[in-house]
Amino acid sequence: MKLELRGITKRFGALVANNNISLTVESGEIHALLGENGAGKSTLMNVLYGLYIAEEGEILLDDTVQKFAGPGDAMKAGIGMVHQHFMLVPVFTVAENVVLGHEQTTFGGRLDLSAARAKVREISDRFGFDIDPDALIEDLPVGVQQRVEIIKALSQDARVLVFDEPTAVLTPQETDELMIIMRQLAESGTSIVFITHKLREVRAVADRITVIRLGTVVGEASPTATNAELASLMVGRAVELTVHKNAPELRGTALSVKNLSVIDSRNQIVVNSVSFDVQAGEVLAIAGVQGNGQTELTEALLGLQHHVTGSIELDGKPLRGYSVRHILDSGVGFVPEDRTEDGLIADFSIAENLMLDRSSGAPFVKAGNLQLGFRATFAAEKIREFDIRSQGSEMEAGRLSGGNQQKVVLARELSRELRLFVAAQPTRGLDVGSIEFVHTRIIETRDSGIPVIVVSTELDEVVALADRIAVMYRGEIVGIVPGNTPRATLGLMMAGEHAPETKALL
């Protein structure tokens, strides 16, 4: 189905999130939407999906004007959306989730699940998915859950599919599979809008590329354009896609972790006897496929995990067993993996979020009183320094675009006096310009003599930042290798093979 957006304008108060945006997606086309954080991509898609009502402009499907009062109308008209945060009921089966919202019943009001199962099977077969209609959602890996979302959209005959940053949480293999599925869908005539910050993916699948900046379309690009061209079109200036860094200036062991094990709330060993050192002035990257114990490892460093054994010493002082407050006060800066859940309070203002982990003493608090004046100045300064695109420091953090939310967390953590910086997925959801910025800040932190741990599932990021790389697999470190280790070797290690160098030792 052909989709056309004509002159869409959407305002939030004084802010024009979409300014007269026009976009055409031909039938069977994969159209990539690029743009920096806060450019207005999600807003535009939410307008298309009926979640927001645009002030101006119209939506046309196969040249007929549509009026959507809500997502229900959009769905009926054949628009499907795969959200970044999946909207599935975890305790329902695949089939139940797929029919949720338009259940068919047999005589007496009984849910007709066999029809749903058949539908799931039929679509699965068509695209070669291997999905059991009776599996519970909560038992499925993310990549498969996303396929369920796709099936759900297709089961209602979606002829236009929107993917809003679908790959942010996928493993590289799952991403590749998603690309193949998108191709198949396009070949069968579905029009696809694909939002991502990863230029490699854009070039792999997109037929056409539209770039948005500050709410307006700034141009189209062809998929043959180079990364640098796309990046500068998005950000409006040349972007350094590789971080410049000198050889690390090592200043002795700062963090020393020995035989650290973590048992989670389900009584499973998620980190198994891990040992490593980090020197002041170096970046240790922890690589690995999502879910191999990296999250729990960082949480253990911060005192967020309960059943932790082994030892953690920072500058010779033990950290294990202390409260989060004590550990933060010892100078540990922490960027949690999941910013909406652990990093920010959506209903708090930017200024409030910037003081979140310093609510117990100077300079933000004096004699139990919040220092509002100081906080406002501080916030204004950080908003400028970190280029947080906002409508002022009193704006709710939840209204910021994803990338700008991440900058708030980074600004908070990097503005304390640090002795160790731990960043989990520091650039998830960030645009290329912001990634450049964050990477530069991380290297600056390193160069100021602070030990840095970066946990990332992105090999690009690991290779860009690391002086040394520790690869985790099933709760263990399979090897710690130099930062210039070939990707192929890292890939093998991430699948559980021991590093060639370390193999000899074991």
Add this chain to the structure above:
Amino acid sequence: MSDTSVPAAAVAAAPDPGNVKKDGSERWTQTLRDITGGSAMISVLAVVFALIVGAVLIAFTNERVQETAVYFFSRPGDLLQAVWAAVAGAYSALFQGAIYNFRANNFLTAIRPLTETLTFATPLIAAGLGVGLAFRVGMFNIGGRGQMLIAAGAAGYVAFAVELPAGIHLIVAILAGLLGGAIWGGIVGLLKARTGAHEVIVTIMLNFVALYLIQFLLRTPGALQAPGSNNPKTPAMLPTAVFPDLFGPRYNLHAGFLTVIAATIFVWWLLSRSNLGFQFRAVGQNPSAARVAGINVKNVYMYAMAISGALVGLAGINQVLGTVTTGFGAGIDAGIGFDAITVALLGRSRPWGIFAAGILFGAFKAGGFAMQAAEGVPIDIVVVVQALIVLFIAAPPLVRAMFHLPTPGTTKKPAIRAVKARKTNEVVAK
């Protein structure tokens, strides 16, 4: 490191950032947040709409209206007139009973209803502040009854059994009551923090414990029971411990109202100017982010419930040292602990909102009696109106649909609306 003693299945290899598990308690917290965080507009509309429905009920129950309805088709004017007379009469009686009596011959008498309203409002505001504070921390304190009874018992005991100089006596009695309320609320916070027990269950149970404890003490000579009496009732409070009248003996309004103003200012300061309040709100909005930011969530639950209990206790103190100074029984809470929930909801858990809502409910109480006396409208109508207010506030989508207000989803990023949260319980357990 070479020893792979971990069973493969023991390590969750499946990634789970998208695997959003929502359990009951966390969904409940979200709903609580939605209900208590509604806009001021919702509150105002809820009141207006409840009054409209109240008007319909008044009209239905009015005899004259029923009579004229029979010949509606021949003379429809009669019915409309009757409806107007019934509703206008009832609401004007409500107004005159609650704010200003036009029929009085001098100002000092005419204004008496307003002071009556403020007297009724005093304990409602105090208890409403307590419930509202707990709401802001993400907790539902329905233990108002228990906290009021314990506070009343403690303050009352000091007031009738201890002899102290005037002034000091009152202060000591108040402090005893606040302490009683704080302990009774604090127990809830302690149990929630240490064992993860849900505060709703615990507060309900503690209501019974407090009730039977006070009933027992009221029947025990030497404890709360008045000497030489068989009634489960305390002796009268000593005059040194009683709130002085604010405008002389002519009015019932006593200095307890000033304590409530002070409490409102205190809660305002606590929530918007103090760091403790900052931590309270952080925990109320997102306990896991608060925990990651080094805020001790368990302590916050304990402090918040203790302060909440003390504020609710202030309502009990006002009852025994201000309103009913001649001795009290186990019914002294007068359901205020529950009305306070409505007051806190209507005030959207904001201190001055609660203050205003408390006065409105005080007016309903004061005016309700006058309405019954003057117009024969059953006082139950007022109760129905109050109940409807809760209903409309607790069902914002309904009110929004009725008045075509925008849904929050259209002004907020949907991704944030769907904020996934790990279980609140888990945070508590940690």
